[in-house]
Amino acid sequence: MDSHYSSFIRYANNPIKEDVNMSIEKVRQLMVEGEGESASSLVQELIDKGTDPHEIMDGLTEEMAILGEKFEKFEVFLPDLMVAGDTFMQIMDVLKEHLVARDTDRVPATVVIGTVKGDYHEIGKNIVGIMLQANGFNVVDLGVDVDPVEYMEQARKNNAEAVGLSALMTTTMPNQEEFIKLLAEAGEKDKYLVCIGGAPTSPEWSERIGADLWSFDAFEFVEKLKAALNR
């Protein structure tokens, strides 16, 4: 059965539902194309007509996850993710006031991320942030050149479940270790999942400094984090 025929059958069976599905499909398309205003208008229209905002939200989250998978295969690239992510946030401005927590909803886990002190490389950290958001995490991005104390304060303030420290230079890797030492001295080593990454880091380095999680890249990181936090 070709897709047009199956669409027709579904439409014939439930025309109103199919209209909603098509509209959500349109919102997803507009999000990918970065058409924030059009997407937001359409979302408002759908809500005014009584569409469940969770249904729209689920569609958008699914689309971001698909984009993430395509990015991992280099079928799309970072700008595509950034544009879609930015539009997603614009749509959320319309959607969020209509979203009421469902019984089945879990509170999203918060992850504090940043590039360590002395290091100004942020692309890897940014990709991690986008991929985490696409997978439903709440992300607190501290930017670059982040002092170990700042990581700790932000982890406490945001009740983070995990802290991600990126280092792209061998001379800034010690600041990953410094954060872990600070946590241990404060008796908070077991409070957060400490995750490290960056080109010069390795599983051996991770083990040596007592990090909880190391990953080769952003994609592996998200998978490992989901498994570690049971998400």
Add this chain to the structure above:
Amino acid sequence: MSTFRMWEVFSKVEDGPFYKNQNEWMMKSFIPEMRRVVKEHDIKWDGKTIVNCDDDLADRLWAAAKDFFISVGVYHADHHRVMKFTESEVDEVLYTKQPSYMVGAGHDQRWLRVRSVEDSEKRPFHLFSPDANFSTDIHKKACMAYLKEPMLDGLCAPLIEDFMGRKATSQSPTEVAAAMEHAMNLRDAQRLVGKPDVWTVSVGTAETDQAQIAAANPAWGVRQSHLDGRMVSILTEMTTNDAMLNKSLHYRSYGNVFGNLCGAIFGGHAGGTEATAVLQTAYNIQGACLYGSNWALNFPFHLKWQSTTTRALLWIQSMLSQAMSRNSNLIYLNNLFANAGPGTDQLYWECANHAIATESSGGNPWGAATCRNKFTDHATPLESRFYHECSEASFKMRFDRAKADEVCQKIMEKYESLIPTDNYGKTIQEVYDMERLVPHQEYLDQYYRMKDELNKMGVEFPY
């Protein structure tokens, strides 16, 4: 915008367009402008070619890169403003750039210069560089091992991992001291192998501006003028900060023939292959205009593998080389980052492909970095020797681009499927006799075997 204009350049940060952070600038300027120039200048890759043979495409890439740089400018992360250059300013820089420098001194003097596409007169400049950390206890010996190489025109020495048992840490006294020790070791090593005045690009251990300044000393450290080179980075992507501008000021006042270290990320903010080629080419213009750098080191690399030897990345190196050699006086070198490590056949294939893909396009080889730059002591002069000999062979045989592409396609078949594997090989201590600083016979045999393999593919080595 020659060196004397540097203060006019620095002042651009005072009144450039304001963006609250890099992300806002990316979304409003960088990404849409990149999409525009790729489309308007019709930059396309067929997904297979390694060495470009299309002159018009190379010229369009140059035009796209210049267009992009002028329209986007440079984001200054500390001031949150964009430093923009007019077309007239860019043209002045490009016109007044010197196409050649005599670097080093005495019997170690060499020309560092722009080469043309399929150049039959100017041999490549062979810059040896492991781009890797070495343990402090073998650092000086490792420098000597590299300096012994006969093909070497210049050296960017290995980095030092620790200082007095403490890990060298950015912005701390350990970094400053490690940078000083690095410079001292290098000077000693040069004298001990009889190449006291060879041009060195110093010192990689110094990541920060203060460590670079601390290592500069004509008596024991980094030397002035044409005797040594230095580097200042472009931050990803098209971004700078005060620390980088400090470095460029110091290098200029110290008189060094210094370079711009630039690596666009394939799959990163630019996007795919074509856009990464535009960005990488634009970086060369940016370095000349912003820092007043005398040359550029190009290392466009793969976001996932952190290497420069994939099919797409080799095409990018070939393209940017031709775009610049055909349209400018900008001196540049092409940086190899291999996936595999010492003692593996894969590393030799990657070295050969990078050398051959860039030479006929007008490039100068810089390498060889191994193991995705991940591991301490995982690099040796042996693969660098092979890498530079491949480049020299391509030059001596007067490979045209079509022939180079034919050979590169064959070599690519040998390692393309292996790229995702972790084939990190051996350490220098395993491959080399660290007393006599020569490779163990087993690894020397492998080196000769790989030369034979290349020879069967039509690559004739000069010796």
